[in-house]
Amino acid sequence: MNNYVNDFVVRFANVNGTGSASANNMFAKSIFRMGIPVAPKNIFPSNIQGLPTWYEVRVSEKGYLGRREGIDVMVAVNPQSFARDVADVKPGGYLIYDSTKPLHQELRNDITFIGVPMTALCLEHYSVPRLQQLFKNIVYVGALSKLLDIEVSVFEEIFAEQFAGKEKLIAPNMQALNLGRDYIAEHYNFPLKFRLERRDLVKDAILIDGNTACGIGAVYGGATVAAWYPITPSTSLMDGFDKYAAKLRIDAETGKRNYAIVQMEDELASMGVVIGAGWNGARAFTATSGPGVSLMSEFIGLSYFAEVPAVLVDVQRGGPSTGMPTRTQQSDLISAAYASHGDTKHILLFPSTPKECFDMMAMSFDLAEQLQTLVIVMTDLDLGMNDHMSPPFEWDDQKAYQRGKVLNAQQIEEAIDWGRYKDVDGDGIPYRTLPGTHPSKGAYFTRGTSRDEYAKYTEEGAPYVRNMDRLLKKWETAKSYVPRPEIVRFEQDASEGLIYFGTTAWAAKECTDRMEMEGVLLNAMRIKAFPFNQEVSDYIHAHDIIYVVEQNRDAQLKTLLVNELSIDPNKLISILNYDGFPITADKIGNLIHQLKPSAVTDTAFK
């Protein structure tokens, strides 16, 4: 008999725009509040109202927060997708449906149907049509909570917080919840074999989406200028920045804002603002997705060549073209790493958790100003738009911002033979000046055209080459500035290892844990940044075979590794997932099993 306590997947099948999202979020939160690791994922259409939308919640005692295939419990309240939802339940699973009207589809006999007359209960107890609709969602959460054994006190607590200041809403919500709970108590056996038991596994973790985490990181990182253009899945990042800046960045005396956010006319203009502000000494950023990066490419080249600090977040979605705008992928690596015409390379950061979104976002402004170039924070829809269990955010009040090589008025006055693009320190990073600093010295002309060390326009070959070579030297310097990889697992005896980054982390961990249980030695490294530091190269050279796990079709990380580190491509085996859904441990394991060149093991993923 399998143990399903705190280890199963629930999926909600809803109609977009019916208020189900907040009820579903509350369900996930209730599990989190019971101290059990939980991973909710929103699978939504590019639509505001009417189309099918799903919400998937994985509960994992072991703390595996990646997606898992197979639905154990389905809450199917969307007639449009009902047949498909019935089909998606794993044999032995359960399907909860609105039994106000009897079922007329052909049913399966290998799953259990649980009918709850959600609509009828709401019509009976509420008179306002909008409430009848909204409380239907609470009724099914109530029914589910009874079936899965979620403590009712957890909901009391959540409602009390949610409706602080609007206390009269607590009672009707609790009533709706109990309508569902009571119906189950009267009509069905409970709890199911899939059920919850309180644990203390969450500790001090938080449950937050990566976009909000990036927004908060930008506030802490000292961003003062934010320019953006709406695009899924990045929009909520700017909402997060806006929300916390409006709370924490208001001048106490005047009530005025110590920041500026402007919604621009397009992504090009957004990047233009970031570059204009960065040139003028403010910490500035924008957030977009793949199509936006394509549009920004010209400006990205300007940031690189004119050496203007800038920060961009690419919340990746399914490409190419408009692609799958509401699905996740890691498919902008190459287009971001080498964005823009001519010889260009850009710094990329790869957060895996909301905590890293916060940290890397804050860090990106230091890196951009220290290295006087663009830094791109590469998240994805899964990380950006779904709540993830994450270590709490941390901050050291003593830590100063690294503003890079900027000369103040006195330094300009004292500087001898200053040149904007002179490599004084041998690290490829020159000294810059800001407009308005010194009445007669230090002014220079910033341009995207070739220039000499003194920022003077030139079409001569020699100074152009000197400049391009200095930029390459700066790139080498960047390797020691960007975060080192996380060596997740390293056994000397292992001849094979995984490399992955970003949101693949959880599925990869689950996969390697399972392999370890099977006695298979497989090392693992998570890359956190581009350019690759020495550790990345060392790790690859320490193995015979490397599996590069990524969520795109063309093995973009592998391409970057081969290209930048001169690795033999035959040594790198690609484990790819690009159907728009977050990668799973099963998928990684199965592909390793299929693609591995030698008989390492056969047992783990049969």
Next chain:
Amino acid sequence: MTYIKPAFRHPDLQPNAIGFHKKDYEGAISTLCAGCGHDSISSAIVQACFDLAIEPHKIAKISGIGCSSKTPTYYLGQSHGFNSVHGRMPSVATGAYLANRNLKYIGVSGDGDTASIGMGQFVHAIRRNLNVVYIVMNNGCYGLTKGQDSATADEGSISKKGQANPFEAIDLASLAMELGATFVGRSFSGDKTQLIPLIKAALSHPGFAFLDVISPCVTFNNNKGSTKSYDYTREHIEATGTMDFVPFEQEITVDYPEGSSKSIAMHDGSIIELSKLANGWDPQDRMASFMKIQEARIKGQILTGLLYIDPETKDLHQMLNTTEKSLNQLEANVLSPGLKSLVDINNEYR
């Protein structure tokens, strides 16, 4: 054609009110064609900034791409400059202005840079009332790529190759008014007496100040039949009046007959003195001005001068309610909310 800029200045030349000499506002020697209208506009900018006694480092000059966008090298050599990408000067200027609201910004663009590739950014910079002086050096053609028609070329205007432009022209001044720009002027590179006070007034305007300056391209668009040639412009120019700009510390000494003159008080205390106004012209009446510009256009006249002004205007920073201090001057103690607030944020997500 000169290749070396003479360093000699007459010893009697007087400094301005803050002790800067004219040369402190000059730039490198121009590499544009001899006789290019743009060079006259550059020298008008130099004169206006010198006269207004703005500290050179308190001005930033930003441009796009094209002949016109090269000019920032040729004026204000002690000011920072940014030659950005084609048609994108407005967004770079927006970022720069957001970062530091306490500088003056001169954005320079061309008719290709603004009326074609950069039209979107131009239009939206006006909507946001970005506090910049936006000068279009308008020659009706793409000079750097050898004379193709631009979107401001008049219908029927003959190019150097002898072809008539079949397309309707975009009138940037009308467009700017339509979009709600609060300072719109038009001038001619060959008319410094009008252009210099217009630039001064634009620099005093606390919002988006647009100047459409007809600036003939001597090499590619100065032929017979071109409506942007020196000759054609001189023949068809129609001034709305003459204009003088009086900085706030000076006293007004000239008296003009009533009805034909008007004084407009600017926000910074300076005054625009308009005289010999065309019949019934009132540059503070947006609807009337707009109509008159259209009427002149139909008659084939190039109406110049201060076309419209609303000195009481709310710029981008005021709309965003940002702090008076420049954002780029804020220190970590203001920017980082600190660990205590972060502990509260963590608790929100538990």
